[in-house]
Amino acid sequence: MKKIKVWDLPIRLFHWSLVVMIVVCIYTINVDNVTAHQYAGTFVLVLLLFRVLWGLLGSTTAKFWDFVKGPMSAYQYLRYGITKTEGHNPLGAYMVLLMLLVLFTQTITGLFLTDNTYLHQDSPLYQWVGSDARSVLKTIHQYNLYVIYTMVGLHVAAIVLYFLVKGQNLVKTMVVGTRTEDECHTPFATSIEGNRPWLALIIFGLVGVLVPYFLYGYVKNIGLITWIENTLIWLKGLLL
Numbered sequence: 692m693k694k695i696k697v698w699d700l701p702i703r704l705f706h707w708s709l710v711v712m713i714v715v716c717i718y719t720i721n722v723d724n725v726t727a728h729q730y731a732g733t734f735v736l737v738l739l740l741f742r743v744l745w746g747l748l749g750s751t752t753a754k755f756w757d758f759v760k761g762p763m764s765a766y767q768y769l770r771y772g773i774t775k776t777e778g779h780n781p782l783g784a785y786m787v788l789l790m791l792l793v794l795f796t797q798t799i800t801g802l803f804l805t806d807n808t809y810l811h812q813d814s815p816l817y818q819w820v821g822s823d824a825r826s827v828l829k830t831i832h833q834y835n836l837y838v839i840y841t842m843v844g845l846h847v848a849a850i851v852l853y854f855l856v857k858g859q860n861l862v863k864t865m866v867v868g869t870r871t872e873d874e875c876h877t878p879f880a881t882s883i884e885g886n887r888p889w890l891a892l893i894i895f896g897l898v899g900v901l902v903p904y905f906l907y908g909y910v911k912n913i914g915l916i917t918w919i920e921n922t923l924i925w926l927k928g929l930l931l
């Protein structure tokens with residue numbers, strides 16, 4: 692049976708990396724490894740920024756204007772199960788936007804916090820705010836986690852419902868990127884267009900260097916080349 696390509700490789704890598712890194716963020720803070728937590732959280736921030744850029748420049752189902760529709764489309768989908776898009780359905784689109792907003796909130800608030808274990812370094816931008824503002828950001832960082840749990844719960848519940856009610860395996864599609872014609876949400880389904888993994892690599896490379904450099908180099912007055920050299924030595928030590 693004909694297969695329809697629904698998700699490009701960058702979207703799938705982004706999705707599963709995000710899942711892994713959120714788990715790493717929660718684990719590292721639970722074992723009081725604040726440094727590892729800050730780096731893992733920074734990686735989440737890089738992933739989110741990449742996703743926003745990929746939502747502007749990526750292939751069809753990745754693009755915001757392909758899947759974000761007006762409230763009427765979301766209502767029609769909820770009421771009649773009708774959708775014209777093969778990627779995110781109109782209701783799921785709002786969920787994606789909300790999830791990005793909630794995760795941006797979590798990562799950005801984390802950048803301004805201090806290390807209360809006193810064994811690690813404070814977050815890179817902690818000096819940018821006063822102690823009152825920091826304590827508000829800390830509260831948001833603490834309680835926003837429950838919003839993340841709720842959203843993850845709803846997301847997983849939707850996946851299970853799709854499987855039980857419609858017989859569609861969304862997890863498999865997010866792994867392999869394709870679904871067969873009979874699994875498609877819409878009879879008009881066509882494979883994605885504008886699949887440019889090399890562009891994703893360039894965007895990820897740029898965001899993946901510039902964001903960590905800004906946070907852990909630039910704000911400490913370290914030059915880019917020195918920072919790259921130091922980071923490579925650190926990575927080598929970590930891997931070997």
Ligand code: HEM
Nearest residue numbers: 716720729732733735798801802804805806807808814833
């Ligand atoms: C999705 C990403 C993130 C998640 C899920 C997350 C989760 C958490 C949680 C659950 C706590 C414990 C809050 C409490 O006291 O109950 C925490 C604390 C903290 N997080 Fe994050 N965080 C994330 C991103 C970040 C980032 C990007 C940074 C900074 C680079 C950061 C820095 C911190 C710091 C400094 C603390 C306080 C540690 C302490 O109290 O000693 N977090 N985070």
